[in-house]
Amino acid sequence: MSNDALLQRLRDQLGSSAVLTDTDVTGSYARDMMPLAPVGKPLAVVLPADTAGVQAVVRACAEANVPIVPRGAGSGLSGAANAIDGCVVLVLTKLDEIVEVDAGNRLAVVQPGVVNLDFRSAVEKHGLFYPPDPSSYDWCTIGGNLSTNAGGLCCVKYGVTTDSVLGLEVVLADGSVLNTGRRTVKGVAGYDLTKLFIGSEGTLGVITQATVALRPLPQAPATFVAGFSSTEAAGEAVARAVREGLVPSLLEIMDAASIKASETYLNTDLGAGSDCQALLLGQSDSGGEVARRELAALEQICTDCGADLAYATDDLEEGKMLLQARRVVLTALETYGIWLTDDVCVPRTRIAELIRGCERISEKVGLKIAVVGHAGDGxxxxxxxxxxxxEDEFARARQAFDEILEVGLSLGGTVTGEHGVGKIKREWLAREIGPVGVRVHRQIKQALDPENLFNPGSMFSMTD
Incomplete structure (x- = not known):
């Protein structure tokens, strides 16, 4: 089938308005938020409105031997949704229905185009809570969260996306629909195919629906902040909190560069002092006396570890203001230039070493590097x-990006905690999982996508 014939077939099956070929328009769908990742020119962008439409696209592209790159809102930070030359970009934002909210069984069925924040707001009306909260939660979509196994600020207590998913509906490479998982709390029938597709970055199939577990709506959070004149002291406080079994709903860390950027951007003083090298921000959503005990224990640990400031509040507005300082870091850094954010996860006892490593890299390449992160999970x-x-600074930024990954691996960490591998960390994935791990990845890909048409080149190559 020629490209012209493929486009005409897609128009016939989906409608002309669902098939975009104008290069000015398709270019806006060609890449995500990662400036390092390569990007190609798609043949077309298609926007099906339902699972049948996705099946039609997959079958037509299979017959024409044209690759497919699935895409959500484009908020990703790994290049996983970036087009390759001649591909069809399959945009899933029109599959935006919350199919069901089953309050009695605390679950919901949702399509991939639903915005994370909209979904969270909808289930809150039922007194329920969907935990995954990526920083882009006000515009990222559930499908993208599923495909990258996204995390967020609440991971320390509630886990990442996969920890909230019960089952999936997935369109496979031959156009058939696979239903995985179940609606029950427990279930061990067969391989766990649900987890196989979560985090697969669209390389194995196209997710068109998810059944997710919900939790009771937590109590209004109480918030604490602690400032340290030593990064190592902040790291020790995190390690002690972990050793003592404290599990706040949120535990974040900011280094000196990120503190200064946020204070300048918000035109506020976080009260940490000019010598503050690290700030810990925590919340407990346990409510009442339990929350007060949790934060009191964290305060005591921070004080014992040498914090210059340790303060807790159950005032919601004050808590929002403190947490806002963490949420605006990336926006605040834009006042200095373009930012390139990395994503490494290290053992929680080695957070301070990673921050120090980033300081050395910053001095070496001559660029500002600000470190923020989820201290509760490293x-x-x-x-x-x-x-x-x-161009010179961009090259040095790329050098720093890779050197940070090297430091992360040397500390016993992983090259991605939540953003995914995409098209920028393929060689790093290979280093982390080794040749046997790469071989197994390829064998799974070959079994489910024998023609290598689903997002080829993302995560790993099918050839050396």
């Missing part, structure tokens, strides 16, 4: 700032 986001007009 997932750090060193963010490199460079001038958009300087």
């Amino acid at each position: 997932n750090m986001h060193p963010t490199i700032v460079y001038s958009p007009d300087s």
Whole structure:
């Protein structure tokens, strides 16, 4: 089938308005938020409205031997949704229905185009809670969260996306529909195919529906903040909290560069002092006396570890203000230039070593690197700032990006905690999982997508 014949077939089956070929339009769908990742020119962008439409696209592209790159809102940070030359970009944002909310069984059925925040708001009306909360939760979609196994600030207590998913509906490479998982709390029948597709970055199939577990709506959070003149002291406080079994709903860390950026951007003083090298922000959503005990224990640990500031509040507005300082870091860094954010996860006892490593890399390459992250699970986001007009600074930013990954691996960590591998960390994935791991990945890909048409080149190559 020729490209022209493929496009005409897609128009006939989906409608002309669902098939976009104008290069000015398709270019806006060609990449995500990662500037390092390569990007190609798609043949077309298609926007099916239902599972049958997705099946039609997959079958037509299979007959024409044209690759498919699934895409959500484009909020990703790994290039996993980036087009390759001649592909069809399959945009799933029109599959945006919350099919069901079953309050009695605390579950919901949702399509991939639903925005994370919209979904969270909808289930809250039933007194329920969907935990995964990526930083882009106000515009990222559930499908993208599923495909990258996204995390967020609440991971320390509630886990990442896969921990909330019971089952999936997936369109396979031959156009058939696979239903995985179940609606029950327990179930061990067969291989866990649900977890196989979560985090697969669209390389094995196209997710068109998910059944997710919900939790009771938590209590209004109480918040604490602790400032340290030593990064190592902050790291020790995190390690002690872990050893003593404290599980707050949120535990974040900010280094000196990120603190200064946020304070300047918000025109506020977080009260940590000019010598503050690290700030811990925590919340407990356990409610009442339990929350007060949790935060009191965290305060005591921070004080014992040498915190210059340790303060807790159950005032919601004050808590929002403190947490806002963490949420605006990336936006705040834009006042200095373009940012490039990394994503490494290290053992929680080695967070301070990673931050120190980033400081050394910053001095070496001559660029600002600000570190924020989820201290409760060790997932750090060193963010490199460079001038958009300087090719030299961009090259040094790329160098820093890779050197940070090297430090993360040397500390016993992983090259991605929640953003995914995409098209920028393929060689790093190979280093982390080794040749046997790569071989098994390829064998699974070959079994489910024998023609290598689903997002080829993302995560790993099918050839050496």
